[in-house]
Every structure is written in structure tokens, then in C-alpha cells.
Amino acid sequence: xxxxxxxxxxxSITALAAAIRRLRERLELSQGQFAREVGVSQQTVSDWEQxxxxxxxxxxxxxxxxxxxx
Numbered sequence: 769x770x771x772x773x774x775x776x777x778x779x780s781i782t783a784l785a786a787a788i789r790r791l792r793e794r795l796e797l798s799q800g801q802f803a804r805e806v807g808v809s810q811q812t813v814s815d816w817e818q819x820x821x822x823x824x825x826x827x828x829x830x831x832x833x834x835x836x837x838x
Contacts, residue, residue: 784828785819791835792817806830 792802792813799817800810807830815821822828 781819781822784822785817788813788831789817791838795838806834 792799795802797805799813803810803813806813808827812821816827
């Protein structure tokens with residue numbers, strides 16, 4: 769079983785940012801629609817897709833829950 773790193777690296781943040789955007793686009797959702805599904809603002813989704821604000825653990829958990837629905 770792979771363990772998640774305790775501190776995100778620049779590479780892992782970039783990879784997560786790209787994965788968020790791909791997921792949103794695959795779901796054919798705007799940033800605003802995606803934000804409503806996750807329970808955050810559109811600006812937060814924009815920041816995620818730019819690799820900002822991804823160090824918050826509780827946010828990652830919400831994203832994992834959304835991914836599990838797919």
C-alpha cells in the first residue's frame with residue numbers, strides 16, 4: 769500500500785491541480801458548478817487549478833469523496 773507524503777511537494781501539488789481540472793472538465797462542469805458540488809467558492813476552484821491553496825487537508829478529503837463517486 770502506498771502511503772501519502774505528510775508534506776505535499778511542489779510536484780504533488782502540480783499533479784493534484786491538473787487532476788482537479790481534468791476531473792472538472794470530464795464532468796463537464798464550470799468552475800462555479802464544480803465549486804457548488806464541493807462546497808467552496810469558484811475562486812477556490814480557480815486557485816486549486818493553479819496549484820494554490822492545496823495544502824489544506826480537509827479540502828483534499830472533500831476532493832477524495834467527490835472522486836470516489838466517479
